[in-house]
Amino acid sequence: MTGHKAIEDRSNRRWAIGFTAVAVFLFVLYHWIVPNGPSWLHDFVQGWFSNANTNEMIVYIIMALGLNVVVGYAGLLDLGFVAFWAIGGYVAGWLMSSFLGNFKINIFGNPAPGLEMGIHVTFWWVLLAAGGFCAIWGIIIGAPTLRLKSDYLALVTLGFGEIIPQVFINGQDINGFNLSNGNQGITPIDPIRFFGFRNLGPFDLDYKFVIYAVICAGMVMVSLRLRQGRLGRAWLAIREDELAASMMGVPLMRTKLAAYAVGAFSGGLGGVVFATHINGIFAERFNFSISILILAMVVLGGMGNVWGVMVGAIVLSWINGIGLQQFGNTVNGAFNTNIDFPSFNFLIFGSLLILMMMFRREGFIPEARVRLVMHEHEDDNEEVH
Amino acid sequence: MNKTLKGAALAATAGLLLAACGGSSGGGGKSLTISSDLPLQGTNKDQNTEANNAMQLYLDQIGNKVTAKDGTVYSLNFKAYDDSTAAKGSWDDAQCAKNAQDHVANAAEIAVMGTFNSGCAKIIVPILNQDPNGPMLMVSNANTNPGLTKAWDPGEPQKYYPTGKRNYGRVIATDDFQGAGGAQFAAQDLKVKKCYVLDDNSTYGMGVAKAFADAAPGQGITVAGMEAYDPKQPNYSALFNKIKGIGGVDCIYVGATYDMNGGQIVKDKVGVLGDNQQVKLIVPDGFVGYSEFDNLPEAQGAYMTFSGLAADSLIKRGGKPASFNDAFQKKYGHSLQNSYSIYAVAALQVILAGIEASDGTRAGLTSAVLGGSGVTVPADISMLGKEIHLDPATGDTTAHDMTILTVSNNKEVTLKPWTVQ
Numbered sequence: 001m002t003g004h005k006a007i008e009d010r011s012n013r014r015w016a017i018g019f020t021a022v023a024v025f026l027f028v029l030y031h032w033i034v035p036n037g038p039s040w041l042h043d044f045v046q047g048w049f050s051n052a053n054t055n056e057m058i059v060y061i062i063m064a065l066g067l068n069v070v071v072g073y074a075g076l077l078d079l080g081f082v083a084f085w086a087i088g089g090y091v092a093g094w095l096m097s098s099f100l101g102n103f104k105i106n107i108f109g110n111p112a113p114g115l116e117m118g119i120h121v122t123f124w125w126v127l128l129a130a131g132g133f134c135a136i137w138g139i140i141i142g143a144p145t146l147r148l149k150s151d152y153l154a155l156v157t158l159g160f161g162e163i164i165p166q167v168f169i170n171g172q173d174i175n176g177f178n179l180s181n182g183n184q185g186i187t188p189i190d191p192i193r194f195f196g197f198r199n200l201g202p203f204d205l206d207y208k209f210v211i212y213a214v215i216c217a218g219m220v221m222v223s224l225r226l227r228q229g230r231l232g233r234a235w236l237a238i239r240e241d242e243l244a245a246s247m248m249g250v251p252l253m254r255t256k257l258a259a260y261a262v263g264a265f266s267g268g269l270g271g272v273v274f275a276t277h278i279n280g281i282f283a284e285r286f287n288f289s290i291s292i293l294i295l296a297m298v299v300l301g302g303m304g305n306v307w308g309v310m311v312g313a314i315v316l317s318w319i320n321g322i323g324l325q326q327f328g329n330t331v332n333g334a335f336n337t338n339i340d341f342p343s344f345n346f347l348i349f350g351s352l353l354i355l356m357m358m359f360r361r362e363g364f365i366p367e368a369r370v371r372l373v374m375h376e377h378e379d380d381n382e383e384v385h
Numbered sequence: 386m387n388k389t390l391k392g393a394a395l396a397a398t399a400g401l402l403l404a405a406c407g408g409s410s411g412g413g414g415k416s417l418t419i420s421s422d423l424p425l426q427g428t429n430k431d432q433n434t435e436a437n438n439a440m441q442l443y444l445d446q447i448g449n450k451v452t453a454k455d456g457t458v459y460s461l462n463f464k465a466y467d468d469s470t471a472a473k474g475s476w477d478d479a480q481c482a483k484n485a486q487d488h489v490a491n492a493a494e495i496a497v498m499g500t501f502n503s504g505c506a507k508i509i510v511p512i513l514n515q516d517p518n519g520p521m522l523m524v525s526n527a528n529t530n531p532g533l534t535k536a537w538d539p540g541e542p543q544k545y546y547p548t549g550k551r552n553y554g555r556v557i558a559t560d561d562f563q564g565a566g567g568a569q570f571a572a573q574d575l576k577v578k579k580c581y582v583l584d585d586n587s588t589y590g591m592g593v594a595k596a597f598a599d600a601a602p603g604q605g606i607t608v609a610g611m612e613a614y615d616p617k618q619p620n621y622s623a624l625f626n627k628i629k630g631i632g633g634v635d636c637i638y639v640g641a642t643y644d645m646n647g648g649q650i651v652k653d654k655v656g657v658l659g660d661n662q663q664v665k666l667i668v669p670d671g672f673v674g675y676s677e678f679d680n681l682p683e684a685q686g687a688y689m690t691f692s693g694l695a696a697d698s699l700i701k702r703g704g705k706p707a708s709f710n711d712a713f714q715k716k717y718g719h720s721l722q723n724s725y726s727i728y729a730v731a732a733l734q735v736i737l738a739g740i741e742a743s744d745g746t747r748a749g750l751t752s753a754v755l756g757g758s759g760v761t762v763p764a765d766i767s768m769l770g771k772e773i774h775l776d777p778a779t780g781d782t783t784a785h786d787m788t789i790l791t792v793s794n795n796k797e798v799t800l801k802p803w804t805v806q
Contacts (some may be wrong), residue, residue: 050490101540202515280508289472320480
């Protein structure tokens with residue numbers, strides 16, 4: 001067991017070094033190499049790996065890591081994770097804009113000139129507030145689902161994922177109170193103050209990348225530490241066999257609620273990051289297909305494995321955001337065709353899911369335990385033969 | 386076999402990489418790129434693809450070049466951006482933000498034609514406004530939300546222009562004109578007295594419905610009620626039964642886009658309140674151009690307003706729109722089917738007129754169009770068959786044209802143009 005843990009630690013260390021190296025490389029690329037490099041490099045990076053797309057990818061990674069705690073660690077199927085993204089985003093909208101114009105509160109905030117009305121709290125505090133607020137909501141929706149399993153649990157979370165965005169879509173007049181500005185959304189969001197020395201404008205994507213990567217790294221660390229600790233082991237026990245876990249003394253209620261709370265906290269962080277990324281929050285974004293996209297990232301990447309989930313999030317968000325479109329442009333340009341590649345997006349996602357379920361159910365980079373479980377019977381068969 | 390496969394894969398990858406690296410047009414001083422920013426996936430795909438084709442055709446017709454007043458000849462490229470994603474099936478806020486960054490980062494790009502959705506414009510305009518080499522000009526063919534250019538919601542429109550300079554214009558009238566025009570038409574031509582106003586809770590739907598409801602009392606129409614419907618409901622019988630219970634309602638105004646379950650709304654309206662002769666149905670241009678709507682038996686006799694001049698009436702008038710339509714038909718095998726395509730070319734004409742009057746820089750173009758007395762597209766070359774001029778102070782078009790259409794025999798038929806009073 002100790003040997004296994006040492007191998008796991010070494011592997012995590014290697015991945016962490018790799019993650020840091022990639023993040024540093026990307027910052028250097030966006031900050032120095034691309035602006036000072038030849039125009040072909042600028043066009044290539046802008047077309048295939050733009051800074052804006054990378055920042056969006058990080059949002060998806062944070063989301064997927066949160067969902068991984070619920071689905072991958074604790075084995076609780078959640079089809080409404082987009083709700084936490086929405087709640088986190090709206091917390092940023094309430095606390096980092098002039099939207100709540102009846103107030104004039106500024107707590108280390110950075111309102112743009114002329115937009116001083118409303119509540120303006122510093123980005124870092126808003127992160128914590130959104131995370132905490134979402135964690136409370138995670139517990140609220142987790143509580144009634146404690147006695148539910150599989151399909152029934154999925155249905156309840158699906159309902160939650162549908163209700164919350166509807167509240168924001170219809171929230172422009174709740175007994176005369178404008179909660180969300182309806183479908184018109186809340187814009188603009190206050191700029192982030194970069195470690196106290198500059199306000200990040202719309203073109204400071206490289207500095208935003210640093211902040212987002214730090215938040216993402218924090219979430220990775222939390223995921224890994226939790227997974228190795230007592231709580232993580234309890235989650236895994238519940239995932240493998242809830243009844244057995246209960247018999248062994250794992251407190252089901254507390255453990256499940258903790259999974260919902262941690263996952264929701266991450267969703268809240270992602271929501272705030274996203275709001276600052278697009279400089280606004282719009283209720284129309286939060287539909288069911290986004291929940292499914294995040295779930296697909298977790299499943300394809302490798303449920304329960306932080307690094308696998310990150311890879312899944314990177315691949316799918318890249319395909320959805322920029323990859324397929326750019327690939328199509330390139331192919332059409334090279335071969336003088338007129339194929340609408342983005343329209344094949346769901347065909348590719350669907351085929352990928354089917355192929356993965358047929359040949360690699362455990363995902364791109366599976367967790368060792370999941371891989372063992374998935375191939376349990378194959379091993380038995382081999383032994384028999 | 387394996388080696389052959391690997392070799393082929395390597396060659397294909399290398400080819401794609403070369404194509405990816407070599408596709409740029411470069412940032413030469415006399416080569417400018419005009420881009421479009423429209424949703425090319427989901428339900429709006431066809432009409433926006435047509436708009437892109439129309440713009441490319443127009444540029445081809447003028448030889449892909451424009452001559453400025455100082456004699457400089459600029460060669461023109463066209464680049465189409467997609468602000469939708471497959472996952473959403475419609476415009477995507479993150480994609481809009483990314484496109485805005487790309488517009489600014491592409492040194493050859495001088496102006497943007499778009500967006501289709503006002504929500505997307507609310508994300509892109511402030512970013513283009515803060516372009517270090519700008520502000521960068523954007524002219525829309527379809528945004529009708531008033532707040533983008535005039536005082537509407539708190540903080541609008543100033544919050545979209547952080548530098549204090551305007552960089553956004555549009556060639557189409559805003560929702561307040563369309564809603565008001567709809568109310569005038571309802572009172573003066575349809576002689577209705579009591580309307581119930583519905584909206585789909587979207588930025589667009591609420592805006593146009595509010596404008597109708599605000600203008601109706603001034604036209605002698607009583608607004609019996611106003612509410613948003615949930616586009617995800619399977620049916621609206623209860624809603625229309627409630628309206629039936631009010632009594633005396635002789636018109637329903639639906640401020641919505643057809644995508645927002647408009648088909649079901651129309652079916653249930655007819656099912657409960659009767660056909661469109663008994664209780665008039667008026668819808669805004671969010672329903673225009675949808676053949677699914679036109680083919681509904683329950684849609685026959687419905688009245689539609691369009692914030693501008695409808696494609697068929699423009700083409701029938703002859704002149705530039707008609708000759709352009711002929712060329713379009715020759716190249717693409719069908720005539721222009723939606724009015725926004727014509728307005729896309731009109732927006733392009735404004736950009737081209739601006740380039741002619743400018744020094745070929747982003748800032749110069751923006752101040753040419755939205756500074757001083759602005760620019761004017763003369764009637765003889767205008768795609769709208771009449772002079773196009775944007776008010777430099779706001780960016781709004783000075784023409785408040787509207788068209789009234791009706792659905793008859795599964796087709797949208799122009800009834801009459803309508804100038805909003």
